[in-house]
Amino acid sequence: MKTLLHQYRELCEQAVDPLEIAAGLESHGFTDRSAARYRHRDVFSLAEELYARVPRDADRTPEPTPGPVPRMRTDWVLITLLPGAVASGTVAGLRLVPGTARPLVALGGLLAVTLAVRAALGRGPLAARPGAAPRPSAPVWTVCLLGYALLGDGLLAAVVGGGPDGLPTGAPDGPWPAATAPVLALALACAPAAWCAHLLDLGAHRRLAGSRGLEDFTSGARPLLLGVLALYLAALTGLLALTGAVLHEDPAYPQALTLGALLLLARLLTAHRHRHAPAVILGAAAAAEVAAPALVLSGRLPDCGFLAVPVTALADPLGVAVVPILSCGCAALVLLAHALRTLTRASAHAPLGGPE
Numbered sequence: 001m002k003t004l005l006h007q008y009r010e011l012c013e014q015a016v017d018p019l020e021i022a023a024g025l026e027s028h029g030f031t032d033r034s035a036a037r038y039r040h041r042d043v044f045s046l047a048e049e050l051y052a053r054v055p056r057d058a059d060r061t062p063e064p065t066p067g068p069v070p071r072m073r074t075d076w077v078l079i080t081l082l083p084g085a086v087a088s089g090t091v092a093g094l095r096l097v098p099g100t101a102r103p104l105v106a107l108g109g110l111l112a113v114t115l116a117v118r119a120a121l122g123r124g125p126l127a128a129r130p131g132a133a134p135r136p137s138a139p140v141w142t143v144c145l146l147g148y149a150l151l152g153d154g155l156l157a158a159v160v161g162g163g164p165d166g167l168p169t170g171a172p173d174g175p176w177p178a179a180t181a182p183v184l185a186l187a188l189a190c191a192p193a194a195w196c197a198h199l200l201d202l203g204a205h206r207r208l209a210g211s212r213g214l215e216d217f218t219s220g221a222r223p224l225l226l227g228v229l230a231l232y233l234a235a236l237t238g239l240l241a242l243t244g245a246v247l248h249e250d251p252a253y254p255q256a257l258t259l260g261a262l263l264l265l266a267r268l269l270t271a272h273r274h275r276h277a278p279a280v281i282l283g284a285a286a287a288a289e290v291a292a293p294a295l296v297l298s299g300r301l302p303d304c305g306f307l308a309v310p311v312t313a314l315a316d317p318l319g320v321a322v323v324p325i326l327s328c329g330c331a332a333l334v335l336l337a338h339a340l341r342t343l344t345r346a347s348a349h350a351p352l353g354g355p356e
Contacts, residue, residue: 073124075123076120076123076124076125076194077124077191077194079119079120079123079124080120080124080126080190080191080193080194080195081190081191082116082119082120082190083113083116083117083120083187083188083190084184084187084188084189084190084191085116086109086112086113086116086187087109087113087116087183087184087187087188088184088187088188089109090105090106090108090109090110090112090113091109091180091184091247093105093109094106094109094180113187114143117187117190120190120194121267124194124197124198125194125197125198125200125201125271126190126193126194126197126267126271127271128270128271128273128275129271129272129273138266138270138275138278138279138282141279141282141283141285141286142263142266142282144286144289144290145259145262145263145282145285145286145289145328146183146186146259148286148289148290148324149179149182149183149186149252149255149256149259149324150178150179150180150183151176151178151179152289152292152293152323152324153179153252153255153320153321153323153324154176154177154178154179155176155293156292156293156296156311156315156320156323157177157320158175158176159293159296159297160296160311160312160315160316160320163175163176164176179249179250179252180243180247180249181240181243181244181247181249181250181251181252182240182243182251182252182255182256182259184243184247185236185239185240185242185243185244185251185256186236186256186259186260186263188239188243189232189235189236189239189260192231192232192235192236192239193232193263193264193267196228196229196231196232196235196264197228197267197268197271199228199231200224200225200228200268200343203221203224203228204221204224207220207221207224217344217345218344218345221343221344221345222340222344225339225340225343225344226340229261229264229265229336232260232261232264233257233260233261236256236257236260237253237257240252240253240256240257252321254321254325255321255324255325255328258324258325258328258329258332259324259328261328261332261336262281262282262285262328262331262332262335265278265332265335265336265339266278266281266282266335268339268343269335269338269339269342269343272342272343274338274342274343277335277338278335281331281334281335282331284331285327285328285330285331288323288326288327289323289324289327289328292311292315292323293311295307295308295310295311296308296311296312311323314326
């Protein structure tokens, strides 16, 4: 025990609660079986003894004991509504203004939505916790995925059909149609995504306070994570139905739901200091989507028709929607498996949770 105390003295001295020590030990590979070697039934019991053994400076101002996840605050609740409001205004502007002014409205709306999303991700439960180096590539891939959701299916359909014959006009019946309904629904879904992340944090902290072992916490955290994901997808489904009905467009349920699941899982992992996997998986999904029309266009070069075969073999019988469904669906499943392994650990939700 003295050796263990000396090895993790800094962790024990800085901890303001035994739960922080338990989470820190877990992040270093400790399990309940490891704690049994020190004659403790689980890591939580071992952490309590380590916390009790470390001398405390009586003159030091005591830090507040970590409690439950903070309540929903009005400021971040309103901020999460901002991306949907700005996106709705942009779509309305594109429908009302004449064709010559649409590029300016689209450019201004894109900038405003980007700033609104950035504000929504900078505060509240979707904000990244400190403790890991930022991954600047993740936002770039997110923009690529959303851009493909808006214009990708229309472009791929035009390319497979021998086009495109012109630039996108924003009209759903144009030569290169834009899918505004699913993108608008995803922007509106920033609010339920934040609320679901808050429910995950709240439930995880309650489980953390009531669990007496790491396996006990994990067994309760897995259904909590799956339930939060299902709740978000249900909310996104409703928003897709709403935007599709209002805009008289195809809501593109499979494409939007797989993309929504991917983006939510990536953000939950990023918010809990696991930033490498989301950046890699988002990049792989974006690359797969961008590669589809690029391969078809490359197949038009002399003696390069074979490059288009993988895409046309899928798109001809199943439709162009198969590309984003497969790309985002497979990426979301990979991130879900990763989240079930990392976000169900106590160290992911405690103040000292280690980075990936």
